[in-house]
Amino acid sequence: MQIAIIGTGITGLSVAHLLKQQHPHKQMNILILGTSSDLYGGSKILSIVAKILADNNHKPIVVLSEKGELVDELNKLGVEVRIIRLGILRRKYFSVPGIINRISVTSKAWKSLSILIEDEKIDILYSNTTGVLIGAFLARRKKIKHIWHIHEIITKPKIFTRVLSFLIEKYSHNIIVVSNAVKQHWEKHIRKQSITRIYNGIDTSIYGQNEGLLKQELNLNNNDFLIGMIGRVNHWKGQDYFIDIAKLILEKQPNVKFVIAGDAYPGNEHLVDKLVNRIENENLKKAIHYIGYRTDIPNILNSLDVFVLPSTSPDPFPTVILEAMASSKPSWRVAILKEY
Known part of the structure; x- marks a missing residue:
């Protein structure tokens, strides 16, 4: 059994618990596609996720768009890392030229990720943050379950909020958010699915x-x-x-x-x-x-x-x-x- 986790930032114990609910009797190989290779908050959480999943006898595999300090941190933890440009959607791309650029980059990643999903026999795709759109479409194409973890509150441009809301609702089997504030924001636009709040965590x-x-x-x-x-x-x-x-x-x-x-x-x-x-x-x-x-x-x-x-x-x-x-x-x- 293999799970794909796309993006950054859910506490490892919550991930492990969630996946256990999905498949309580199976150990899993987990594909994590991250949005950045730095060590800001979301990336720190990603490293915690990978470590705890590995400690729970799963095999995390992380895919990032570029090399960086997160790669070094994951290597120290013994976590496999692969570099594939994922076409991450950031605020600076919230324009017509920006979207065209992201589509171009994403299309190049599609083939590599498709092969990876097939070779590793991925059963569940977990997209973390709305910055990673490719996971939703891949899950639909490969007919596998998709879980989307939302970190953002996006209020403008309004057209992007509406489009993202449609994609999240249409292409998700489960929706997770990081706070009540995020939950309240997206519940205004997503009404046909329940939204689960799971807080991020740190090693205090x-x-x-x-x-x-x-x-x-x-x-x-x-x-x-x-x-x-x-x-x-x-x-x-x-x-x-x-x-x-x-x-x-x-x-x-x-x-x-x-x-x-x-x-x-x-x-x-x-x-x-x-x-x-x-x-x-x-x-x-x-x-x-x-x-x-x-x-x-x-x-x-x-x-x-x-x-x-x-x-x-x-x-x-x-x-x-x-x-x-x-x-x-x-x-x-x-x-x-x-x-x-």
Whole structure:
């Protein structure tokens, strides 16, 4: 028995439990198609999934579009990785030319994935995130069960919301979401199928154990008050808003320091350049430190006095919130992240 899991980000124990419900008496080879090869939240969850599935005597096989740090992490875990460009659908492709580009890339992946499904005798296809569309169509063509795991809240363009809702409902045997917020959003558009919420999870034991070293790295004093954010550099994650907040605080507390961690998707490096240029042009370099992509998130969080999630659009369920709470950072309910 073999299962295909496409995308990133469901807790391994929940996956194992779900698959056991589908086929309670069979061990499975599991094909995981990931949306990115970095070590941001979703990719971290993917590595946890692969490890726990392997620990439960299944055989996970991960397919990613490119090499990266996730590949190295999976190799350390002894998980097989294959590289096939999957035509991942991201927000920057939400246009007619963008969709044409994705169709072209996806068509090239179709043959390779079809052969893989046949050779490995895949019985269930598990698509994780709406960024991976090819799994839904492959499952229909191969006449195998399809489970879709949704991480996103997509409100615009409205045409994409309607199209994705149609595909999710028509091409899924089971639908899973990562939070109540995501569930409530898609239930407005998907009415003929039930939606199951399964929260992502993290290993809390690696957080909050040691004093962070980031202040030392940035040549700050240990008593300097440090406020930070961690996340992809894009328009809705709120880096510009974070700088606006920092400027207001600096007017009253000029000795407070700030740090921004994270980089952009390949092809969006101009957003990082814009961010760095703003910090420099507004003479904020001494107060706001941009440190780029980092994998030592526990170290960064342990160094912060306050963690901020400045997203400007609804955030489905960011893993960094779990990491911040595991690092004993205070939190409170905000409009863009309502989970209760």
